[in-house]
Amino acid sequence: MTIQGPPDDVTVTACPDGPLLVRGPATILGPDGEPVPRNRATVALCRCGGTAIPPWCDGTHKVNGYRSGPDAPAGDGGDHGGDAPRPRE
Amino acid sequence: MSTTPLPTDTAPLPEARPADPWRMPAPRPRGAVSEALLAALEGSPDDARLAPVTDALEEARIDGPDGPRVVLGEDAQLALLVLYELHYRGVDGVDDGWEWHPGLLALRSRLERPFEAALRARVPQPAWDGTPADAAGVAARLFALAAEDDGPSLSRYVAKKADAAQARELLALKSVYQLKEADPHTWAIPRLSGAPKAALVEIQADEYGGGRPGRMHAELFAQAMRGVGLDDSYGRYVDAVPAVSLVAVNTMSLLGLHRRLRGAIVGHLAAFEMTSSIPSRLYGNGFRRLGHDTDTTWYFDEHVEADAVHEQIAARDLAGRLVEQEPVLRDDVLWGAALCLAVEGDVAAHALERWQRGESALGRPLATA
Numbered sequence: 001m002t003i004q005g006p007p008d009d010v011t012v013t014a015c016p017d018g019p020l021l022v023r024g025p026a027t028i029l030g031p032d033g034e035p036v037p038r039n040r041a042t043v044a045l046c047r048c049g050g051t052a053i054p055p056w057c058d059g060t061h062k063v064n065g066y067r068s069g070p071d072a073p074a075g076d077g078g079d080h081g082g083d084a085p086r087p088r089e
Numbered sequence: 090m091s092t093t094p095l096p097t098d099t100a101p102l103p104e105a106r107p108a109d110p111w112r113m114p115a116p117r118p119r120g121a122v123s124e125a126l127l128a129a130l131e132g133s134p135d136d137a138r139l140a141p142v143t144d145a146l147e148e149a150r151i152d153g154p155d156g157p158r159v160v161l162g163e164d165a166q167l168a169l170l171v172l173y174e175l176h177y178r179g180v181d182g183v184d185d186g187w188e189w190h191p192g193l194l195a196l197r198s199r200l201e202r203p204f205e206a207a208l209r210a211r212v213p214q215p216a217w218d219g220t221p222a223d224a225a226g227v228a229a230r231l232f233a234l235a236a237e238d239d240g241p242s243l244s245r246y247v248a249k250k251a252d253a254a255q256a257r258e259l260l261a262l263k264s265v266y267q268l269k270e271a272d273p274h275t276w277a278i279p280r281l282s283g284a285p286k287a288a289l290v291e292i293q294a295d296e297y298g299g300g301r302p303g304r305m306h307a308e309l310f311a312q313a314m315r316g317v318g319l320d321d322s323y324g325r326y327v328d329a330v331p332a333v334s335l336v337a338v339n340t341m342s343l344l345g346l347h348r349r350l351r352g353a354i355v356g357h358l359a360a361f362e363m364t365s366s367i368p369s370r371l372y373g374n375g376f377r378r379l380g381h382d383t384d385t386t387w388y389f390d391e392h393v394e395a396d397a398v399h400e401q402i403a404a405r406d407l408a409g410r411l412v413e414q415e416p417v418l419r420d421d422v423l424w425g426a427a428l429c430l431a432v433e434g435d436v437a438a439h440a441l442e443r444w445q446r447g448e449s450a451l452g453r454p455l456a457t458a
């Protein structure tokens with residue numbers, strides 16, 4: 001699943017069984033509402049809850065059994081999820 | 090992987106620096122082939138005298154049935170490293186005109202043929218498991234391959250047990266590649282197009298610091314070397330590094346320099362990234378346990394975050410989209426990934442075995458810090 005805005009805008013790609021990959025000039029806010037410093041153009045946000053470096057993914061999802069569930073249909077109309085209803089992330 | 094022992098020269102490494110610090114210092118020969126090669130490269134490419142190298146290759150029976158075994162030894166691996174280095178930063182004292190000298194390229198291919206055969210014998214083609222070979226299927230297969238890898242864990246040992254000398258050895262062992270980190274995979278960029286090319290550039294730009302030289306991964310590695318008291322000049326520890334490590338570096342150059350093997354270098358990169366973030370955390374923990382500061386552990390801390398990003402891009406957008414574009418490359422991508430896991434695993438197994446016996450993992454000891 002990719003949430004796509006206008007060209008050159010922010011995209012968020014949900015990686016199966018892994019993080020959310022964020023491209024583009026998104027500001028990530030921490031729990032205190034302050035921007036989290038971004039050190040690279042593309043970042044991976046943890047969604048398994050297991051990372052030691054929140055909010056970023058550190059690869060822990062590969063060893064803690066995290067499963068993201070069936071893919072949502074891709075934005076290009078491609079059929080990646082069969083007839084299953086659109087799952088919630 | 091069979092290797093012949095390094096010459097039993099236990100003298101500490103010389104402190105001499107090359108005249109040109111951007112180049113690899115000319116290494117010490119490890120046998121007749123590398124000796125003849127290094128002697129030939131001292132001359133001019135306009136007056137090439139390569140017959141002694143050819144003779145040494147004949148003598149070593151590089152073209153014979155035993156060629157694949159011979160080529161994994163110290164002598165042939167060092168010769169390959171030197172030949173490949175001509176395409177990177179060059180070798181101190183060696184004329185740049187040698188890089189595309191036809192006679193020298195012919196010699197290189199006489200080493201590369203048995204080298205590739207040896208790698209194919211070491212790592213059989215992994216079977217495709219029947220998942221659709223689209224980007225998602227390729228990514229899933231690559232992640233599964235990396236997860237199944239049951240090679241010994243050097244990072245776990247470093248996290249818990251390594252002493253200060255072993256931590257320094259680890260960096261020296263890795264330095265031949267890590268001081269040119271990312272370069273062999275960069276060869277693939279002009280050989281790709283469209284989505285996989287964009288993905289590879291995205292990864293490599295981050296490897297090279299995103300426009301900030303101080304964040305370049307090779308620079309961070311140099312900083313870690315200085316932090317443990319090692320000399321960070323390029324190629325400084327080549328003489329200390331055993332064949333098993335040279336095999337891992339030469340594998341990347343072989344795959345990167347041959348367009349025919351572009352699928353394999355892409356698979357290699359994907360597997361490399363997939364086996365980096367969690368081990369990097371463990372390496373960082375080990376260096377922290379040994380009392381090193383964040384300047385020294387930055388290299389590892391950076392890789393925890395960066396490679397968790399890169400592995401996702403490499404799996405789907407790079408490897409996956411490449412196979413969608415060129416389905417015929419599917420098996421090469423898988424083989425390259427398996428090859429990466431195997432040759433890097435051989436380095437880990439070698440170091441662990443030596444350290445657990447209380448021995449040095451290097452061919453020559455480091456001067457004490």
Ligand code: FES
Pocket residue numbers: 018019020045046047048049050051056057058059060061062397
């Ligand atoms: S999603 Fe990767 S560590 Fe949580």
